[in-house]
Amino acid sequence: MQKETATVTLEEWEIELLNVFVGLFDTFGVPKSVAQIYGVLFCADGPLSQEEIGQKLQISAGSASQGLRLLVELGAAHKQSVPGQRGNQFTAERSMRRLLGYFIDAKMRPRMRTGKERLEALRDQLPPENKLAQQRLESLLQWQDKAGKLLPLISKFLG
Amino acid sequence: MQKETATVTLEEWEIELLNVFVGLFDTFGVPKSVAQIYGVLFCADGPLSQEEIGQKLQISAGSASQGLRLLVELGAAHKQSVPGQRGNQFTAERSMRRLLGYFIDAKMRPRMRTGKERLEALRDQLPPENKLAQQRLESLLQWQDKAGKLLPLISKFLG
DNA sequence: TCTTTATTTCATAAAAAAATGAATCTATAG
DNA sequence: CTATAGATTCATTTTTTTATGAAATAAAGA
Numbered sequence: 001m002q003k004e005t006a007t008v009t010l011e012e013w014e015i016e017l018l019n020v021f022v023g024l025f026d027t028f029g030v031p032k033s034v035a036q037i038y039g040v041l042f043c044a045d046g047p048l049s050q051e052e053i054g055q056k057l058q059i060s061a062g063s064a065s066q067g068l069r070l071l072v073e074l075g076a077a078h079k080q081s082v083p084g085q086r087g088n089q090f091t092a093e094r095s096m097r098r099l100l101g102y103f104i105d106a107k108m109r110p111r112m113r114t115g116k117e118r119l120e121a122l123r124d125q126l127p128p129e130n131k132l133a134q135q136r137l138e139s140l141l142q143w144q145d146k147a148g149k150l151l152p153l154i155s156k157f158l159g
Numbered sequence: 160m161q162k163e164t165a166t167v168t169l170e171e172w173e174i175e176l177l178n179v180f181v182g183l184f185d186t187f188g189v190p191k192s193v194a195q196i197y198g199v200l201f202c203a204d205g206p207l208s209q210e211e212i213g214q215k216l217q218i219s220a221g222s223a224s225q226g227l228r229l230l231v232e233l234g235a236a237h238k239q240s241v242p243g244q245r246g247n248q249f250t251a252e253r254s255m256r257r258l259l260g261y262f263i264d265a266k267m268r269p270r271m272r273t274g275k276e277r278l279e280a281l282r283d284q285l286p287p288e289n290k291l292a293q294q295r296l297e298s299l300l301q302w303q304d305k306a307g308k309l310l311p312l313i314s315k316f317l318g
Numbered sequence: 319t320c321t322t323t324a325t326t327t328c329a330t331a332a333a334a335a336a337a338t339g340a341a342t343c344t345a346t347a348g
Numbered sequence: 349c350t351a352t353a354g355a356t357t358c359a360t361t362t363t364t365t366t367a368t369g370a371a372a373t374a375a376a377g378a
Contacts, residue, residue: 013292016281017299020274024302027267029188031336043295050355060338065356067336086346087354096302108186115179122175133172136202140176143183143255150316157309190366209325219368224326245376246324 008055014043028103030074033059037067038076038092047080047089075102097158104151116144167214173202187262189233192218196226197235200251206239208246234261256317263310275303 010018018039025035040056041048054064068090071077076099081088093099119141126133169177177198184194199215200207213223227249230236235258240247252258278300285292 011292013281013285013289013296016277017295020277020299023270023274026188027270029185033336042299043291045291051353061355062339062357063337069356084346086352094298096305111182111186115182118175118179122172126172130172132202132204133170136176137172139253140179140201146255146317150313153316154309154313157312158305192366220325221327221369222367225367228326243376245322 008052010040010056014040017043028107030070033057033063034067034070037064038071041071041077041090041092042094044092047091049087049089051087053090074106075099097155100158101155104155108151112144112147116141119144167211169199169215173199176202187266189229192216192222193226193229196223197230197251200230200236200249201253203251206248206250208248210246212249233265234258256314259317260314263314267306267310271303271306275300278303 018036021039021042022032022035025038026032036057037053040053050061050064050068053068054061057064059067068077068079072079072090076093078091078093079088080091093102119137123134123137123141126137128134177195180198180201181191181194184197185191195216196212199212209220209223209227212227213220216223218226227236227238231238231249235252237250237252238247239250252261278296282293282296282300285296287293
C-alpha cells in the first residue's frame, strides 16, 4: 500500500498557536504536552493518526497514547476508527462551548459533588454549639451552591 | 511579654474543610500546600501569624512564607502589619467574588493578553493565501474574545 | 547600639508528575 | 493462521515542581 507522505513538521504559525494553547490549558492544570497535542489537532486540516501527532511533536508512542486518552476523556478530542483502515484517527473539539462544557462535566462537577457530600455529612455531625465551624461550613456550602448555578450559565453564554 | 497560647492543632472539621479547598484549588492548578494555607486562614476566627499557620500545618517557615506570598499575589489572602507588634498577620479573602476576580486578574488576564498579542502579531505576518492558518487563527482569536466578555459576567453573577 | 524575633531567599533535597521504551495486546492484511 | 502495523500498558527514567533548612535580611525592644 502507498505510504501517505503527510507533513510531519510543524509550521511556524502552528508553533505559535500551540504556545497559546499551552498557556490556556495550563490555567486549568492541563500539562504542556497534552495541550500541544490538542493544538496539533486544532490546527490540522483533517483527522490525524496517533503516529502523525507523535511525529510532529517528537514524542514517544506511549506519550501520545496517554495524552490522547486524557484529551478524549476531557472531550477535547474525538477518536474515530475508520472501517477498513488500521489505526485510529483523531480530531479536535473546536467548539469552545463544548470544550468547556466537557471539562466542567469531567473534572469540576465530580469534585464539587464529592465536596458537597463531605460538607453536608460534616454538618450533620457538627455540634451546634460550635458556632465558628457552623458558620465557616455554611460559607463554603454557599460557594458550592453559587458555583453550581454559575456553570450552566457559562455554557449558555458560550452557546 | 506573655506568650499567646493559641490553638496550634487543626480540628476535625478544619481538616475536612481543608480537603475541600485542596480539591477546589487544584482545579486551577494551585498546589495542595497553598490551598491548605488558605483553608487555615478561611477557618480561623481572626488573623493569624505566619508562625501559627506553619505550626498548624507542620510546614517549614520557608514554605509558609512562599505559600503566603502566592496567596497574597492572587488576592486570596491579605497581609497586615499591626503597628507596635512584630511579625505580620494574615487573613483570608472570604468573598468568592473577589477571590475569583483577583484570580482572573492575576493569572488569566495576563495570559490572555499576551496570547492575544501574539496572535495578532502572527496575523499580520501570515501570508493571506494560507487559508488554513488564517482560519485557525481567527477561531482562536474568537475564543479570546468570548473569554474576555465572559469573565466580567462571572464577576457580576457572583456579586 | 546590640539582641532577639520574624521573615525572606535560595541552594539543595524530596516528592510528584510526565515521558520513555520495551513488552504486550489488538486487529487487519495477506 | 501468520505476520505485521498500530495501540496500549506500565515499570523505569527523566524532568519538573514543591518543600526544606540554613543563611541573610529586616524590624522592633532594651
